[in-house]
Amino acid sequence: MPASPSIAFDHAYAAFDAAPPQKIWPASPERRDGAGFGQAGQILHFAADEEIYADGCENSSFYKIKSGVVRTCKFRSDGRRQIDAFYLSGDIFGFEEGSQHRHSAEAISECVVIAYRWRGVDALCSADSRLARQFLSQAMQGLRRAQDHALLLGRRSAAEKVAAFLADMAARGGHGEFIDLPMARQDIADYLGLTIETVSRTLSQLERDDVIALQSARRVRVTDRVLLQRMGS
């Protein structure tokens, strides 16, 4: 829908984080059964590489990251892995319709996440149309992200993919001209549909071309932001 939601989604979820869910999710028929609600907004901790949920398991909650980085991915029968998305602090993941999750989610670094139960969401949205609007907006945001990812994967060179990835990471989590890459090369490769070797070679080439400088394997300095942007678009 054309207009941005009247109340910023992040604002509403910030409230989710700060206050007990009852404050946000008002009384509703769901509350009477005495279950479900108490668990909304539950804080969970995960170690690096720990699984948060598995592909095909019950979709009872969605999650917001308080700190850390999460990847959602699918494993194919031949063992190949494809990463659907990376989620940074403040992002929401596992936001799917259907009774089962359609990807698995894994902590890339140590993570603190908040789990919000789906149970009762329909009732809450009925009671508060602004909340319903936030949910719609969140779904639309995920849609845009997935479309951009599909665009990134279709018929682009390795250099274009890697440049676009770096530009995206810079936009999302950039500290000035530095980009921190919390994920391993293999994660980047599985996200971009490349091999780890091609990712590594492409990064080296970008460095030789004076577009970036590799401070360390996980830390990139952008020396030519304009060119990086141009290469990735």
Add this chain to the structure above:
Amino acid sequence: MPASPSIAFDHAYAAFDAAPPQKIWPASPERRDGAGFGQAGQILHFAADEEIYADGCENSSFYKIKSGVVRTCKFRSDGRRQIDAFYLSGDIFGFEEGSQHRHSAEAISECVVIAYRWRGVDALCSADSRLARQFLSQAMQGLRRAQDHALLLGRRSAAEKVAAFLADMAARGGHGEFIDLPMARQDIADYLGLTIETVSRTLSQLERDDVIALQSARRVRVTDRVLLQRMGS
């Protein structure tokens, strides 16, 4: 969200199609300005290859196909085109958040579509939570489709891509063992991130492998549905 909507989305939209929008979209503050509503549910005709809306133009409506086939795509600066999705009869397209469309939409065949104006949707959803639920469900469906497309484009062989595409088309519009392909080879290529030559070669190879038989360029008979499914997954 785990459960399917209590009222099937299609049902609600069937009502959209059959009845004047006032019957579905009840009185609301928006109506008082005397505009917008009268145009909701407007029926439009498009010739083959005609543009329905352009990338970047005002996002005032979303659309449902009554008959025909539509593609949404993006054009890159170097002239390459990427197709985001194909929409068949009954599908909804142009369902995006934001003030501008982020793709262009073109009729592949002669088309009849219904345009629904966004204007006033927020108010309507506030008034009718079931409608809000349908909108959310539609967004979630688009999200799933885009995720599947990204999965299809990442590190799969040409044979896997084409097989998956055929299996998808069979599931969506199949008449028994026959698949009608309303789009040109170039469209399929731009959807799968391949060239037209590779698509053509791959189809020929599938025919030599006795997975399909090409009745004509636009009509495929599936001779080994199980194998086709397996190749594409």
Add this chain to the structure above:
DNA sequence: CGTGTAGTTGAGATGCGTCAATAGTTGTGG
């Protein structure tokens, strides 16, 4: 200091793209 993991680099193989020619299809007009 040794061991294990992550990342880089090199050499060769290959799948797909590119360019070009051919074949098939559709539509128009005589």
Add this chain to the structure above:
DNA sequence: CCACAACTATTGACGCATCTCAACTACACG
């Protein structure tokens, strides 16, 4: 019904970008 043009699809030959396999390097951690 045929002739012709224009377009779409198929097929072939060749080149190149990326994959594969392998060796090497850098870094973290006990």
